[in-house]
Amino acid sequence: MTMAFEKTPGWLDWYARPSRPQFRLPEGAVDAHCHVFGPAAEYPYAPERKYTPCDASRDQLFALRDHLGFARTVVVQATCHGADNGAMVAALRASGGRARGVATVRPGIPDAELRDLHEAGVRGVRFTFVKRLVDAAPRQDLLAVAERIAPYGWHVVLYFEAADLAELREFLLAIPVPLVVDHMGRPDVTKDPHGPEFEAFLDFLRARPDIWCKVTCPERLSASGPPALDGERRAYRDVVPFARRVVEEFPDRVLWGTDWPHPNLTGHMPDDGLLVDFVPHIAPTPELRHRLLVANPMRLYWPDVDRPDAD
Numbered sequence: 001m002t003m004a005f006e007k008t009p010g011w012l013d014w015y016a017r018p019s020r021p022q023f024r025l026p027e028g029a030v031d032a033h034c035h036v037f038g039p040a041a042e043y044p045y046a047p048e049r050k051y052t053p054c055d056a057s058r059d060q061l062f063a064l065r066d067h068l069g070f071a072r073t074v075v076v077q078a079t080c081h082g083a084d085n086g087a088m089v090a091a092l093r094a095s096g097g098r099a100r101g102v103a104t105v106r107p108g109i110p111d112a113e114l115r116d117l118h119e120a121g122v123r124g125v126r127f128t129f130v131k132r133l134v135d136a137a138p139r140q141d142l143l144a145v146a147e148r149i150a151p152y153g154w155h156v157v158l159y160f161e162a163a164d165l166a167e168l169r170e171f172l173l174a175i176p177v178p179l180v181v182d183h184m185g186r187p188d189v190t191k192d193p194h195g196p197e198f199e200a201f202l203d204f205l206r207a208r209p210d211i212w213c214k215v216t217c218p219e220r221l222s223a224s225g226p227p228a229l230d231g232e233r234r235a236y237r238d239v240v241p242f243a244r245r246v247v248e249e250f251p252d253r254v255l256w257g258t259d260w261p262h263p264n265l266t267g268h269m270p271d272d273g274l275l276v277d278f279v280p281h282i283a284p285t286p287e288l289r290h291r292l293l294v295a296n297p298m299r300l301y302w303p304d305v306d307r308p309d310a311d
């Protein structure tokens, strides 16, 4: 029997026919933040999930990768799958080495399972502190996970909101592996990009040389748009000054990704082709774009590949 899953009311499905980006991605570009959902008939959503998405399969993800012009992808375990990494790992295994993964693991995970995840291509775990997505995990559990993954050379991906950083900062800085912050720590972009809140975030990045930042999700962060729809190639203007500050101060520690299939958006679903056209606005030179899209993600996820632009 297959279980039927009903999508969360108001759920927006991913954009079916994205345009081709006008901005040509550099050879070897990596989509360093995207997800797979199900398909639920094969990989059921977790009982403890906070939302039920539409399906978004690995084949659909790979088709988007090719359409947009990415060479590689990093598949981040979505909270709707809890700590069952099956759909994500299946994507890694089907990718022919062109995908890496970020998993969710619990502290008691057997070593053999960690080894299997590593062998499949997992290179990090994700800690989510956004309350609408997960129930808070005890901090000692998170530290225990960090200690378990350290010998594999993995990192921890952090998802938190700007308002929570002050309270989290000390704990996060004590995590003994490299850190990667999702979506610039979710700034409130109606505030001043040079104001105290975003300064506190930049200060967090300055605190250790091994903290990376994804300058992603303008479609989530933007308050005034315009949305990446209907041919709009200058979308999400209010997010640009925030992302540019990060790219310019930390050019060797920034990553970019589509966030496809964009869980939990409520206002609009972006055209992913137009989202790629956002990149030159936040990384204005070819040199910055090469670091953001190729050199940095390759160093973090494929350190053994010397020529990312060659297949």
Ligand SMILES: O=C(O)c1cc(C(=O)O)oc(=O)c1
Binding pocket: 077, 078, 079, 080, 133, 182, 220, 259, 263, 264
């Ligand atoms: O794993 C997820 O469920 C998830 C959710 C969101 C969001 O709802 O903001 O963003 C993400 O990057 C990932």
